[in-house]
Amino acid sequence: MTKAEKAYYDRLARYGCALCIKLGLADEETGNAEIHHIRRSGKRSLAVVVPLCPYHHRSSSSSIHLMGRKLFERTFGTEKALAEMVQAKFQAIVPEDQIQALLKLT
Numbered sequence: 001m002t003k004a005e006k007a008y009y010d011r012l013a014r015y016g017c018a019l020c021i022k023l024g025l026a027d028e029e030t031g032n033a034e035i036h037h038i039r040r041s042g043k044r045s046l047a048v049v050v051p052l053c054p055y056h057h058r059s060s061s062s063s064i065h066l067m068g069r070k071l072f073e074r075t076f077g078t079e080k081a082l083a084e085m086v087q088a089k090f091q092a093i094v095p096e097d098q099i100q101a102l103l104k105l106t
Contacts, residue, residue, distance in 0.1 A: 017053035
């Protein structure tokens with residue numbers, strides 16, 4: 001991981017859970033988010049990322065890892081839409097590889 005990626009991930013984690021913010025359950029800058037990698041194939045380091053709280057990331061029946069991507073997206077909207085929401089907020093600091101990877105998501 002490069003210094004720029006680490007700084008970007010740290011900043012996203014401080015932003016808070018993208019889904020909680022979208023649902024009105026939390027405000028921006030609440031912190032405590034984990035980095036979720038949106039992978040369809042390929043290396044994790046090249047994946048688009050979205051900050052999610054532990055509840056929505058891995059530790060509840062409403063988490064992407066326990067629901068599975070398809071059910072999660074039917075329930076809450078697409079991973080790509082969450083990524084676009086977050087990247088619009090941080091447009092000035094988004095690493096170029098993240099922008100290119102987001103463009104490739106279908």
